Amino acid sequence: MSIPPRKDGIDDESRESGCLERPGSHRPVRAVTLAAVPHSATDVRALLGRKVVVFVGLMGAGKTAIGRKLAQLLDLPFVDSDHEIETVSRMTIPELFERYGEPEFRALEQRVIERLLREGPRVVSTGGGAFMNPHTREAIASFGVSIWLKADLDLLMERVAKKQNRPLLKNADPRAVMAKLMADRYPVYAQADLTVETRDARRETITEETLQALASHLQGRAGSGSAGETQ
């Protein structure tokens, strides 16, 4: 009794040698799948040139945590705009909101981010509302590559519950506030050059995924085609 042919029509010898024969041809074709080769941080740093990497997204998405790690990989300085605002004003963000109100905070945020963008290649993590300012968006588009770190509501709420330093969430129903911010802001964040979906995974994992998305985006600009882009 002969062994019935496999359903895929590939005989065992061809499968083991990795060689298939095209129907109607006698030229063997090697059946190998080329795995995508990950880009090194050094390559990505070179592709970046003078551009600033800018993280945008909602409170708790991990802009500060992932931005800092990505900066280490790229061997670039890291600046968090919220921290920079606190340094120049010598006040905490809750104090700034309380004493001067949100519009003053937003004006200072715009000035600080514009300065950071002009100071040369670096990784900048912005505060959650920064990208909603059209002037800031324009400046980021001129000087930087923007990355939206996108997260779902449960993850954001789990993360922001740990600290009480976010004035917008000082509310009886912070989850409803966050849901409203998602509805208002996600269409604007979607204008970022890249979107990286984040989740409950190790910081190193999300950082590596971000590095690879950035590499694909920058390569797409240098050559043809791109991956991991929003638009």
Ligand SMILES: Nc1ncnc2c1ncn2[C@@H]1O[C@H](COP(=O)(O)OP(=O)(O)OP(=O)(O)O)[C@@H](O)[C@H]1O
């Ligand atoms: N991948 C991760 N795994 C575990 N914890 C994380 C991860 N990313 C961030 N966190 C934690 O979640 C919290 C929020 O992260 P982070 O401060 O980086 O968010 P953010 O986007 O900068 O928020 P904000 O806009 O309020 O500054 C922090 O306590 C941080 O340590």
Ligand SMILES: O=C(O)C1=C[C@@H](O)[C@@H](O)[C@H](O)C1
């Ligand atoms: O989402 C926002 O509007 C904010 C986020 C924080 O990073 C701070 O910039 C501030 O609490 C406002």
Ligand SMILES: [Mg+2]
């Ligand atoms: Mg932050």
